[in-house]
Amino acid sequence: MTAGPTPKGRQRRTALLDAAERILTSSGxxxxxxxxxxxxxxxxxxxxxxxxxxxxxxxxxxxxxxxTSSLDRVARLTGRPDGDSAGALLDGVLSDHDDPDLVRLFTEVWAMAAHDPEAAAAVRAFYDRYAAHVAGFLRGHEPGTSAAAARQRAEVFVMLMEGAALFRSGVAGRRSAETDAHLRRVLLGLLEGGGDGD
Structure with missing residues (x-):
């Protein structure tokens, strides 16, 4: 049996990953x-x-x-017992778009996934688990929803949310109150069973 890393070794490894993340976010x-x-x-x-x-x-x-860090956050958000759970989940995920470093980091991760099969596999596994958390949230709040229907709505929710990050953050567009209001209606519709936001 081999010994795990020492606390000092874990600190050094974390510092190295912090440096790598800074470079990826700032320089690509x-x-x-x-x-x-x-x-x-x-x-x-x-x-x-x-x-x-x-x-x-x-x-x-x-x-x-x-x-893993991002997925842990999604798991916490989908498991919260708030009274307005769909709204709380939506607010929590949308708030990630307010962190320009996080959006730049994910933009770089997506770019790596486009050219690196290992990165692509990691990203696919991440989004599979992200959608599974959202689908679990949907089925928990609408027990009559089939697993397939919950999964489809969850995948559309994740697609819209991730694409919205590029526009709302300013990477690919500009945020506007009118568009945000419509986006919120559509996303709440997916979380609450309407799906089309109207």
Whole structure:
């Protein structure tokens, strides 16, 4: 049986992933090299390679951290016992669009997934689990909804939410109160059973 990482080792690994995330968010995936991460973290390249022997190992760990953190947030939001659960869930997920670093980070993750099969597999698994959480929320609030119908509505909800992030954050468009109001009606319709928002 091998010993797990020490607390100091976990701290160092976290600091290296923090540096990698900063580079990915600010400069993009093309700038995410082992040398750049080592420099940003203020360590020797060999030190970084002790924890992440290759760029693909670093990317796998970074994707796991980013996607797991986001998925944990979705799980908390879909499991909240708020009286206005659909509204609370929607507000919580929409609030992520207010964090420009988070939107830039996900934009870079999507770009990596377009060219890297391992990144694409991680992103697909993330969205599969994200939709499963939303589908579970739907079935919990509408017990008569079939698993297939809940899953379809959940997938449309996730698609709209992720596309909306690009527009609402300013990456691909501009946020407007009128569009936000309509988006909210459509998304609430999906969460509450209407589906078309009208």
């Amino acid at each position: 995936g093309s700038e995410l090299t082992l040398r750049a991460v080592a420099d940003a973290a203020g360590v020797r390249l060999g030190h970084l390679q002790y924890y992440f022997p290759s760029r693909s190992a670093l990317l796998a760990a970074l994707l796991d951290r980013v996607l």
